[in-house]
Amino acid sequence: xxxxxxxxxxxxxxxxxxxxxxxxxxxxxxxxxxxxxxxxxxxxxxxxxxxxxxxxxxxxxxxxxxxxxxxxxxxxxxxxxxxxxxxxxxxxxxxxxxxxxxxxxxxxxxxxxxxxxxxxxxxxxxxxxxxxxxxxxxxxxxxxxxxxxxxxxxxxxxxxxxxxxxxxxxxxxxxxxxxxxxxxxxxxxxxxxxxxxxxxxxxxxxxxxxxxxxxxxxxxxxxxxxxxxxxxxxxxxxxxxxxxxxxxxxxxxxxxxxxxxxxxxxxxxxxxxxxxxxxxxxxxxxxxxxxxxxxxxxxxxxxxxxxxxxxxxxxxxxxxxxxxxxxxxxxxxxxxxxxxxxxxxxxxxxxxxxxxxxxxxxxxxxxxxxxxxxxxxxxxxxxxxxxxxxxxxxxxxxxxxxxxxxxxxxxxxxxxxxxxxxxxxxxxxxxxxxxxxxxxxxxxxxxxxxxxxxxxxxxxxxxxxxxxxxxxxxxxxxxxxxxxxxxxxxxxxxxxxxxxxxxxxxxxxxxxxxxxxxxxxxxxxxxxxxxxxxxxxxxx
Numbered sequence: 297x298x299x300x301x302x303x304x305x306x307x308x309x310x311x312x313x314x315x316x317x318x319x320x321x322x323x324x325x326x327x328x329x330x331x332x333x334x335x336x337x338x339x340x341x342x343x344x345x346x347x348x349x350x351x352x353x354x355x356x357x358x359x360x361x362x363x364x365x366x367x368x369x370x371x372x373x374x375x376x377x378x379x380x381x382x383x384x385x386x387x388x389x390x391x392x393x394x395x396x397x398x399x400x401x402x403x404x405x406x407x408x409x410x411x412x413x414x415x416x417x418x419x420x421x422x423x424x425x426x427x428x429x430x431x432x433x434x435x436x437x438x439x440x441x442x443x444x445x446x447x448x449x450x451x452x453x454x455x456x457x458x459x460x461x462x463x464x465x466x467x468x469x470x471x472x473x474x475x476x477x478x479x480x481x482x483x484x485x486x487x488x489x490x491x492x493x494x495x496x497x498x499x500x501x502x503x504x505x506x507x508x509x510x511x512x513x514x515x516x517x518x519x520x521x522x523x524x525x526x527x528x529x530x531x532x533x534x535x536x537x538x539x540x541x542x543x544x545x546x547x548x549x550x551x552x553x554x555x556x557x558x559x560x561x562x563x564x565x566x567x568x569x570x571x572x573x574x575x576x577x578x579x580x581x582x583x584x585x586x587x588x589x590x591x592x593x594x595x596x597x598x599x600x601x602x603x604x605x606x607x608x609x610x611x612x613x614x615x616x617x618x619x620x621x622x623x624x625x626x627x628x629x630x631x632x633x634x635x636x637x638x639x640x641x642x643x644x645x646x647x648x649x650x651x652x653x654x655x656x657x658x659x660x661x662x663x664x665x666x667x668x669x670x671x672x673x674x675x676x677x678x679x680x681x682x683x684x685x686x687x688x689x690x691x692x693x694x695x696x697x698x699x700x701x702x703x704x705x706x707x708x709x710x711x712x713x714x715x716x717x718x719x720x721x722x723x724x725x726x727x728x729x730x731x732x733x734x735x736x737x738x739x740x741x742x743x744x745x746x747x748x749x750x751x752x753x754x755x756x757x758x759x760x761x762x763x764x765x766x767x768x769x770x771x772x773x774x775x776x777x778x779x780x781x782x783x784x785x786x787x788x789x790x791x792x793x794x795x796x797x798x799x800x801x802x803x804x805x806x807x808x809x810x811x812x813x814x815x816x817x818x819x820x821x822x823x824x825x826x827x828x829x830x831x832x833x834x835x836x
Contacts, residue, residue, distance in 0.1 A: 297419065298325045299412075300344035301376070302335040302361065306351045308401070312348055312378070315405045321416050332356025336364055344373065351379045351390075359389050367395045372422075374415035378403065443467060445521040449577040450571050451478070451531060452524050467518065473535035476570030478577040479544055480506060480522075481530040482585055484559025484593070484696025492808075498528035501558060506530055508554075512547050531578065535570055540710045548596055555596060559696035561585055564599045586652040593697035609646070611657040616642070617664055624668070624715045632715060636708045639699060649698060654690055668714065672721035729754055730768040733761065734776070741780040742804035747773065778800050781805070782818045789827040796823050 299318065301309045309328050318326055322400045327342060329335035333355040338344065347365065351358035358377060365373055377390040380401040387398045396418060397411040483505075486498055502521055509519045509530065516536020522529045534541065544562055548555050563585035565577030584598040616639050623631035641651065691702035733750060750773070751758045765773050781803040800811035815823045 297321075297323045297346065297416065298327065298342060298344040299323050299330060299346040299348065300327045300335060300338050302329045302332065302347065302349035302353070302358070304330050304350065306330075308350065308378075311403065311753055312408065315403060315408050316412055317409060321409075321412055323412075327816040332358065332361035332364075335361055339365055339368070339373065344480070345419045346412065347373050347375045348378055349375060351377060351381065362390065362394055371639075374418050375410050376415060405443070408595070428725075445523050447520050447531070448517070448523040449531065450574045451522060452575055470535060473570045475537075475567050476533055476535045476574050476577065477541070477567040478581050479532040479534075479541055479779050480563045480565075480578065480585060481509070481532065482561055482563070483528055484561060484692045486527045487762040502530060505558070505560065508551055509544075509547055512543050513549070514543055517543070521697045533574070545597060556695050559692065559694055560592070561588060561596050561598065561696055562640065563588075564597070583652075587650045588696075590651055590654065590692070590696070590698035591647070591649050593693070593695040596696075610651075611643075611653050613657055613660040613664070619742055620711060621668060624718055627715065629712065629715075632708060632711045636704055636711065639707070640704045643700060651690075654698070657689070665710075665714065669717065671719050689767060713809050716739045728755065730765055733765060733773075734769065737773070737777055738780060741777060741784065742802065742806065745777075773799070779818060784814055784817065785811070785823065786819075786826070787828075789823060790830060792827075792831065796827075799823070 301312050303309050303312070309330075312328055314715070315327075318324075325342075327338050327344060328340050330352050332349075336345070336356070336532075339347070340639055349358045349361060352544075353361075356364075358379070362375055362377075365375070373394070375390075375395045376399065377395045378399050378401060390398050390594070397633040399407055399411060412550045418722040483498075483501060483623075486501075493731050500578075506519055508522060509532065513519060514534075517532060517534045517538040519530055519532045522531045532544070541564055548560070554560075563581035563583075565580035565584070568574060568577045573709075584600045588598045589595065605784065616635070618636045619638065626632075666725075689706065691699045691706060693699050735756060736750070736753070737745070747758050747761065751761060754761070761771065765776070769776055771779070786797050788794055788802065789796075796811070797808040800806075800808045805811035805814070812822050815826070819826055821829075
C-alpha cells in the first residue's frame, strides 16, 4: 500500500512519518506533498491508498483537495484529516468529503496508529468487494459465453440431448421448449465477398447491436453471438408460442439511423422442432439473406417465404469469358475497359441482383482466373499467386446496396493486373525459349545447324529468333556457336598428340585454315602460337 502525507510544514510531515509504524500496517511507500496542488499530482501519478492531510495550506487547502480527490475517484482513497482547529464546521466538511478520521495537533502516536489501521482495513474491505464484484461479473460473462457457444452449436448440427441439458442449466425456460424459430442479423460490409471498411471492429459492431436487441427482446426470446460464423453475426431464437418476430421490425424502426449506417439486414427462418431441427431454421434464414436484392437496400427484413417464391435468374459468365480473355491478351487498356463496360451494361438489365447470384459469379470468375494464369505460364511464379489470393470483392455502400460503378472499377483493375501478368509471362517465355536454344547449341556445337532448323524446332520466326537471341546474349547465333567451338578447341590444343586439323574437324570445322581464322578472331593469336604459349605455361 501507499500513503501520502500533505502539510505545508516540513516538521509536521516528518513527525507523522516518524510516529507511525508503517511496516506493521503493510504500507511500504510513504510520499510527501507541501500543498494541495502538488498533492493532486501525487494522487494522479502514484494513486496512494491513504492520504493524511492538513486543512490550512497554500494554493489548495485540505477541504478543496478532498473535494477534487472525491470527484476523481470516490471510495478509492481513505483520507485522515490532521488539523490544529477543533472546529465543528471543519470536522463536518471533512466527513462530508470522504474523511474517515479527524485528528488534532499535536498528534498522539496511538491515535495516529489506530486511525491508520482503520484506513488500512477500509482499503482491504474495498479491495475484497471489488474482487467479489469482478468475480461475479466474470462468472456472468462466462455463463453467457457458455450459453452462446452451446446455442451456436445447434445452428450447424442437429440438436443432441447433451446440448439440451447444457442449455436447460443455463436457461431453465428452454427446458420445455418444443419449437423454435431463428432470425439472423448480419452487417452488409462484413458479408462474404464484401470489402469491409478500414478501422471497423467487427466484434464491437456485433456487441453494440447485441446490446440494442437485448433491450427489446420479449419473453421467450434470446439474442446471442453466433460463434460458429466467420463473420460478425447475431442469432435470435424465439421459442415461446405466440411470440413472433415483429419486435425485430420495431428494432429496425427504432434504430433506423444506426441500422442504415451499419448495413443491418435480418433473415428469418421458419418455425421448426427444437432443438433437433433448429439448424434448418438457421439455414433458411441465411438463404433469405443470401437472396436479398442488392439493388434495393431499403428492404432490411427478409423472410424465407419471400426468398423461395421464385428462383433468381443466373448471372452468365460464359458469354463474357472469351471477351475478357481476349481483352487481357490484347496488352492494351482500352479493350479491357470496353469488355467491362459491356459486362456492366448486362448487369444493369437486371431489376434484382441477389447476393447469392453475385457470389456465384465471383466464384466462377476466380476459378476461370486461375485457369488463365495456368495457361499463361508453364510454371507459375510464386509472385503471381497474389492475383488469386486477392479476390475480387463486392462493393456495397454502408446500407448494403451494390455500388456498380465501384465493382466495375475493381473488375477493370483486376483484369489489368492479369494483363500485366500475361505480358510478363510472354516476355519470360521468350527468354526461356532463348535459353533453350542456347542449351541446344551447347549440346550440338560441333554440328552445322541452320537457322531454319532452329525455327522449325521452336516454332518461331527466323528473324525473331535472331533478334531476340542477340538481345539476350549480346551476340549472334553464329558467333555464339563459334565461341563454344573455340572454347572447346583451347582445351584440345593442350594435347600435343592432336594435330590442329584433327582438332578443327572434332569441333565442327572441315577447313583447317577457316578454323585458324576464327580462332585468331576470338583469341587474337593463331592456334599454333596459342598451343605453344599454353604448353609453356603448364610446364612451368
